[in-house]
Amino acid sequence: MTLLESFLINKRVLKTLSTKQGEEGFSLVELVVVIAVLAILSAVAIPAFVGVQARARASAVKNGLVNGVKECVVRASDFDSTLFADAQSFSAGSFQGYTMGQEASSGDTCYAATATAAAGSGDSNFTIVMNPQTGLVSKTCSDVGAAGCNGTPVTDPVTGVTTTDGNW
Known part of the structure; x- marks a missing residue:
């Protein structure tokens, strides 16, 4: 390709790409x-x-509960204290x-814990x-409609009370 042909081709390309007046x-x-289109995409996304x-959030807190119980098992195998207050996995607070806390029915051991969702968050409470x-x-949760909680609400036919407890 000669220099003249290259110049003419570039001239045609530029003419094609240039905008016309108006x-x-x-x-x-x-x-x-x-x-x-952007509004529709954002409404979906x-x-x-x-x-x-x-x-x-649910996955992270459930992993935290499981890790806390695993720590308790390791502490017991090392003949360390299994008191809830001594388990470092649960001492993080929020x-x-x-909020991580001790399961009421567990006595004072770290073999049972609960994670209570912030009020009004719509998240489920989890217990292990x-x-x-x-x-x-046993891994239970308080609201089967919330993320991370499995099951379906069950209504007692005699009392008419619906429970939303599930498992994870």
Whole structure:
């Protein structure tokens, strides 16, 4: 390709790409269409993002509960104290918007703990209880409609009371 051919090709390309007089910028209709498309996409994406955050919080707090009970098992095997107050995993206080605490029915051991969601958050409370003699673990939650809690609400046919407890 000669220099002249290259110049002519570039001249044609530039002519094709250049705007004609009166054809500059976007029209108002094009701008409105783009804004409408962005509004629709954000209306779909934002609720999905909120659900992802709730599931991530639930997953993190459940892992914290499991790690706390694992720490308790290790402490017991090392003949250390299994008092709830001595378990470092539960001493963090507030965790991902949850407050870690001792399960009321567990006495004073770290084999049972609860994570209580902040009031009004819409998140479920989670509880883990391990029987140190059998190794059986019970993992329950307070609201099957919340992220991280499985099951379906059950209504007692006699009393008419609906329970939303589930498991995880």
